[in-house]
Amino acid sequence: MFYAGLAINGLAIGCVAALAAVGLLATYRVTGVFNIAFGSNAVFCAYVMWQCVRVWHLPLAVAAVLVLGIVAPGVGLVLERLVYRPLRRSGASGLLVATLGVLVLQLGLVFLLWGGRSYVDAPSLLPAGSVRLPGSLTLPYATIVELCVVALIAVLLTFLLRATRVGLMVRAVVDDRDLASALVPADRLAAGGWAFGSFLAGVAGVLWAPIYHLDPYSLTLTVLETMGVAVLARLTSLPIAVVAALAIGIAQTELTAVHPAARWQGLVDAFHTNLFVLVLFAALMVLPRLGIRDSGSGGGGLHREGARRTSRVDHISRLPLGALSLVLALPLFFDPADLRASLAVPALAVVFVSLVVATGYAGQISLGQAGYAGLGALFMVKLAGAGAPWLLALFLGPLLVVPLGWLTGAVFLNKGVATHRRGLYLALATFATAAVVARFVFAQPVFVGGLVVSRPRGFTDDHWFYALELACLLLALLLVRSLHTGPMGRALVAMRDSETAAVSAGIDVRLMKVFVFACAAGLAGLGGALTTSAAQAFNPTDFDPVQGLVWFAAVAVWGVDSALGAVVGAAALVAVDVGTVSGVSSLLIGIGAVLLGRFPGGIGAAVRRAGDWAVRPVERPLTRRLSPAGRAVARAAAARVRERPVS
């Protein structure tokens, strides 16, 4: 009977997860986009609902109609029109960054409008009370209603998509929007799909908020974690998603009844509180063949237009490099209080550069750099604590991250996922890695309890430490340089442009990818070690997995293949964070990421294009040599190459 009671509690948890997973999957089925921003959308709607009822004192029913009938679908329509429609040809990576951008943007908005405060008085649409079951068990009405909602959505949508004309048209649009637009009103169907997906997010948010606290992060994270359920359902089957979510929910509560020897209790606790994250991680390891539909490989779509020729002497980047060095050296003359804030810049810049290496150079989307950064920091602290000289530990710690990066890279990068499905797979896998590391290492007192972080003599003064940070950043940039120029840089560009062709040229693409990914992990570790040393404390929040998402979006905005852009981006992020209220930096990054589809390659590429334009006269004679017909052919060829997915 005790276990049955636990199972009913688990059912409640499972219902919430099922609602998230079904919403996520339904959106995916009707729009073709794996909407990472589903959770933030739900949060936003829940906050609006709170505002309507608690601040404007609207009746509950009116507020519900307003939020679920107008606001939620409206957000979907606006996002479809302004963000997703312009991106329909930009492939999966572009869409992924856009959804990430929407997530960051919506969180930023919540922070700006509501100060990011959490509320416990979110209005509830569900009836209170519960049904008495035999054996003194009670089943809350709320759980019953949620179960019904979830089942209804799953059954109705499955029927709609499989058995109706509209469903057929929706599937056609999801499959190939351009092709379908000749036969069906594709734009309207897509808009309808987004409105529906956003409505589901609204339903999820409004139903959740009273159960959990209304809080910007927790709901967003809940959705990100339930992606495991969606993966288990191979992103296709709604019924499987429901069953899996309920099963995991029940398993999670049943695990609370497991009481092993005291020393293992912490681990068991970590297991049952993080079962969804574990499922996501495990599902990605064992189930590679997802029904993920997308049309761009790795990070290809992020910088295709801005792809640069590596071996050419880059006159344009000389000038910013000089200016940047001057700006970075400025804090050395700041007074201590301002210098303190600046300490975060080089550390974050090293992490950003690692993202450029993984995503920009190797073409592998990595949302998990926060995990590697934190591990680098932790290893450094442990080594220093074990008596290693601090300067040695600063480099040895991150070096220890390299094999871990290699291991995860070897598992995920070369998994038998079809090339065109790799972007989303990698995004999920790297995020899951960071989440698992955060929950099972950074959140465990066994590993992070009682850590003493102190800088050694000579570097206790912030000026000297800042100088050391700059030296580390320079080292990172030098390493990155050889990945960007010379034979290695050429091989990486080749790999990004066409993996099959790179293989035919004798490049060991699998090894190369893992190698570069592992290097990126090590660099992230160095950045993390610097962050921790700068703060003189190991803060797990510095390495929160959601932080990794923000970092990725920020780097994408500045151009994933621009190391200098990453450094500027880090400085800008810290400056905005220090100089304004919380939420502004997220909002800016979100807007930037959302607009990326229109400005491929980000700010870095825009600067580069401006530079290219300035030196264009040098290149002109070649094009001029062609006849008008020849130019047309060349243009057509160029267009063809651009449209072709990089595989």
Place this chain on the structure above:
Amino acid sequence: MSGGRGFRGIQIRGLRRRFGGVTAVDDVDLDVPAGAVTALIGPNGAGKTTLFHCVTGLDAADAGTVTLAPHPDRPTVLLSGLPPHARARAGVAWTFQRIELFAGLTVAENIRVGAENRRGRPLLSGLLGLPDPRRAAVRATTVAVLERLGLTPLADVSAGSLPTGTMRLVELGRALAAEPAALLLDEPASGLDDHQIARLAEVLRALTADGLAILLVEHDIRFVTAVADRAYLMVAGRVLLSGTPDEVFASELARELYVGGS
């Protein structure tokens, strides 16, 4: 179809590849001798490209062996089981039916990538930016290949902005830059105009004179007749006929497939 001692080139023995219930390549024996152009012809769906992929390693054969005898004084390499990049390093180069170029690199860089990756180099030395000991040789090869294919004027043009015919040449250049012992071309003449086809034929003849083993998968009857020394007719996964191109195209079967069959 006997290889025997002293054979140089690619030998395919008992190659078989199944997809579900369909046998795309059914127990095929084929020799691609050095110093000659061997053409593989046949209707769509005959299994030509599958065979091609089984030789390059892009697809894994279910049975049979592929060996490469690169040079009289270098040992014969068993290609079967090697990953594609290792086959490339062993001396097999190939081009693609659907053009695969490095659009972000210039023409010269495309060719250079082919030249500098034919031998593995420790990744760490690349990361530390150590100078490449083969740098001068790579440069010389690149220049020579550009010259041979008439691409020198286009060396610094972005490969993504070229017309199709020139792209095919760049692809060929990248393959040649690896200084291979065997060259596999999958429909190299498609998308080329008559002038370019003539030029390609000329280049291929010159390459065979250098002792290269060339395997050609091609539809264009005139082109095959012009360049190939030997042709194999493949139908439904099996090699049914072989001989000089004229003999093969003159056969009842080929006429039925190529003229009457349409």
